[in-house]
Amino acid sequence: MRIGLYTPLAAHFSDIAEVVHVFWPDAQVVPAPQEACELLHLHREADGWAEDCFCMEGERFRWHTRIAGDKWEQKRRRKRGMKQSCYALLRRITGMHPPWGSLTGIRPTRLFYERLSRGDTPAQAEAALARVFDVRPSRAALLRETVETQRGLVTVPEEAVDVYVGIPFCTTRCAYCSFFAEAIGKGRRVAPYLAALFHEAEAVAALIRRAGLRLRALYVGGGTPTALDAGSLAALLARLEALFPDAREWTVEAGRPDTLDEAKLRALRAAPVTRISVNPQTMNDATLRVIGRAHTAEDTRRAFLRARALGFENINMDVIAALPGETEADFARTLARVAALEPDSLTVHTLARKHGSRLNEFGFEPSPAPVAEAMVEAGAEAARALGMRPYYLYRQKYVAGNLENVAYARPGRECLYNIDIMEETTSILACGAGAISKRVFPREARIERAPNVGDVGHYIDRVEEMIARKERLWREYE
Template identity: 55%
Template sequence: MILRTPLPEFFNDICEVVRLFISVSEIRLAEPGQDADLIHTHAERDGQWVEAFDYIGAHREAALAVPGGDALERKKQLKRLIKHTLYLLLRDALGVRPPWGSLTGIRPTRLVYEALEHGMDEAQALNWLSRTFDVSEHKSELLGEIVRAQRPVICHDTGVFDLYIGIPFCTTRCAYCSFASDELGNGRMVEPYLDALLREIAATGELMRTRGLKVRAAYMGGGTPTALSATQLTRVITAAQREFPNAIEWTCEAGRPDTIDRAKLQALLDLGITRISINPQTLCDRTLEIIGRRHTTRDTLDAYALARSMGFDDINMDLIAALPGEDIADFERTMRGVCELAPESVTVHTLAIKRASRLHERGYNQVDAPTAQRMVELARDMAHAAGYVPYYLYRQKYMAGNLENVGYSRPGRACLYNIDIMEETTHNLALGAGAISKWIFPERRRIERAANVRSIELYIQRLDEMVERKAHVISMYDDAPLN
């Protein structure tokens, strides 16, 4: 598709809306004099922005009074106007209404909180969301449930932070994965990586102590943390708990059932960790083979039973809707099987085919949007029937049906870390290769990031630089106290 726009700084935003409706491999800006498939015009007159789009003979125009405020706020409002104008054109021209309307962002809950901050009650906020962005009633109701679950536990204390520790190793790489993780192979990089990680833990622990900042929730993810040995897990977590003591929640993403054994689970229990995630993704063995998982449904059931028998009382299980080769009946069997196990929480992801994944390399076509949507709706209905409530949500690019990932939990068992990281209300100190720390400046409505390099080798070589990046961001916080 060829696009002509006088505002190329909004090119990516326009592309996001196009991909809500049309599967296109490439969208390019028109060269001077080149014909375009999609034409955008922009004007400012009589104190208004006027946006117009033309596509296959259809035309749509909309205007908005140029708002006051700072440049960032004006840019945000202009972006919304551009995206929604194009959305309305394509919706009417193609006869398709995406469930999330014109929203393409990762965190739709943020808009609900924004409306609440402006004095609306929940019903008014959800109505505003539907009117302004054409969000479906079903998705508005979902957001309302999530906000109600979050509000009693959401944190705005700038004196605390969450901790993320990344273990970027897996026994194999899943076909849908695009994360910065390496297969274990012969394991030659594991010990050098852990040595560097322990150095980063010690250095950042000192940074936090000197500023009087306290850890709220800690999360060990990856990759697959339980790809490590019991001894290695103990080594890393002991160091983290020494530097960042008294977290009110500690999660270890055990992940793949085939990496879980009694020794590793006992090591976690000995360290006081009783919240883990056991992630089958599906209970269909045929699909597990297709996506490159080296475990079976029986492995999942055995790992879950072992964890329960040892005393783990807070278990999450991850599932993926719209996996290759699965139909609605396959997904329903998986969801029913997991609900019968009765973990404290279930996270239902919708397959997103990232460009760096093997599924993308193979040219896999996602399931059609109506099928993906039915799977996600089925998950919600079955979760409700089993006593779960949705407590966090996020969206991704390239997701089947332009849908969402939703975390469900038993009442009172929501994962604090997941809420904090998705709503971006709490500082996040992220350690390890590919980890991205975020420091929150609420009064400035700004987030500063400090990213670690993705490469394990470069992370080890440039560790001092990674620590310095964090120190720089935290020093900006020192210069602008928020309490």
């Protein structure tokens, strides 16, 4: 489907296109002249008010927005009014009620917190999201429950900092993945990569001491950290333990069950790791082959039980709803097999068609929206049956059914790092290829970032530059 869009506000073309994709995810939205467009946007401002008018298929909708505050607040209000006007028109034309209404952002919890900061009660904030943004009541209630779970976990001192360590290697690349990662192969680049990574981590530890920061959480992700051989993994963990001994929480993404032999699990157990992930994604072997996972459902079960036997008390499992070809019955079997293992937390992702992924390249279709929604609801029911509560959620572009990703956990088993990165309440010093450091200025509601290069070879060659970027991030904004 091709939709020609005319807007006098060229800077907001992509914002309007985001709203179009809520209703028609595969639509190609292209600029068009006013006299030959399918979707027409008119905008004018006078006396502190903005008027947006959208027209399509003989229908028209007008929206008036009060423009007040400083230039940033004015920009925010202008953008919000424009998007809500477009949404209201397309909702009328299609008759659809998307789960998240007119919201297109990654972090809908921010709006809930915004309402609370204005003095709303949680019940008032929940009702406002449904009334103002047309969020379905079920999603507004999910937001409220998530924010209530975060109470006591999301407030951190300004000097707090998390450390992220990225291992950009995997045994194979999953068909849905677009992250910076490469197949580990024979591991020829592992040693030079770890040497560069250790050097950067040492600089980060020195920066934490020099700036008087307090370490909150350490997260080793990727990629798949356990794609490393047992010796390399043990060396990595030993170095991190020496550099960051004060982490309140330490997570390692041991996501691929086929990488979790007993030697690696013992290396993780010997370190002060407090949380690991064993991620099946699905417990259906046919789907695992389609998405490029080099393990079976039985491999997942054995890896989980092996970890439990060695004493791991906080194990997360990820599943993905709407994988190609899967039915509601397939997903129900996955949830039943996961529930039988009794993990401590469960993250229910919804498949997103990411640019750069093989699923997108070869045109694999996710499950239809009604099926995806039923799967996500089944995931929520399974998590609650295990005594879990939602503790963070986020959304992505091009996600099946315009849905969300939700992490559930038993009380006391929430991942602090996940909350911190999603709510952007804590600064992060990130090491490794493709990692992004960010410094949070809570009193100014501002975030500054320092990204590392994504290519492994470039990272190894330019690690001094990556260190300098982080040094500037703390020095230039003092």
